[in-house]
Amino acid sequence: MLIDIIAGARPNFMKVAPIIHRIKKRQQEGGTLQYRLVHTGQHYDKKMSGSFFEQLNIPEPDVNLESGSGTQAEQTAKIMVRYEALLLEKPCDLTLVVGDVTSTMACSIAAKKLNIKVAHVEAGIRSFDLTMPEEINRMVTDSITDFFFTTSETANRNLYKAGASKEQVHFVGNTMIDTLRANESRLQKPDVWDQLGLQEKKYLVMTMHRPANVDEEAKLKNFMDTIIVNSGDFPIVFPVHPRTAKVFEKLGLNSEKLKLVEPLGYLEFNYLVKKALAVVTDSGGITEETTVMGVPCMTLRDNTERPETCEIGTNELIGTDVNAIPSAMQKLLSGNWKKGGIPELWDGKTAERIVSILEKL
């Protein structure tokens, strides 16, 4: 069976890596699954893409659709047209998509319309916030998925409610955590550590890139000013996503405490997170990693598609009203943040479970 594995944007790369490694291992043991790695080109910079392939030892993509940037519709259309052309020329037996980015949705539609079965890794999670492009991607993808691989019981329930059958839903755990577990001993001190004179547990890590938080200049400035004022003496290390960088350029933020740095590689970013006092973010994936590393995490969003990071892990949603920031920051800095546990099956063996199910299809 030939499986297309789709990777398009930064948060996809750590999710496909362990699946590819497992398939290759099984091939050495005589397994018959074949795969073709398709990079859609949604993220194309070395810092957003290439460095993840190198660090996570992901083989060169077999195909790069080079779709690049654009509006949501442009990007979706480009990926669909190019992936469809590939499938028409060289079909596969199953298309495996991960996560919730535009590439995930676009490739699942193109495949399904050619009657190719679709498997979705990280299926079923929902924020129920349709202002997020990712939520639309999740809903559309899951509505045409044949095999669901899930990270939580909440995801399973969401899928059953939407009409999925027990045979289709496989609760396997979290491939992003497979990658974290596999690389925990390889994390690398980033150059900025010495350049900024960072010390363990004496700095914050911050990331923000959601359109709802960063696209409006005044709103982003208000967030940043409030966080800076309430961060005590701790430096805030902020690896800046290209979308956020465009807005920051216009804001002219200047604070000694705010350390803006380029997007970091996987090994460097997680080194910083592991040794941080706390993380402030609007990302979903990072809340899973902080949960597993036991690092306090404050999320600047009104909802999450990953409720287990709050119910079990170290994450807390504080919303998008800046008035909630001062008291939350105080709790974060004083060490009174809640302690967390690790969600079921986030044990580093998810890819093994996925590949063994794929082998039986």
Ligand code: UD1
């Ligand atoms: C995408 C995902 C989001 C994920 C994020 C991680 C969707 C809908 N969103 O958002 O879920 O959390 O990736 O990064 O798929 N750009 C570059 N270099 C690149 C890639 C993009 O400069 O390599 C620029 C683009 O030109 C664009 C901006 O970054 O202006 C946003 O890129 P885009 O792919 O549209 O979505 P993200 O915001 O990165």
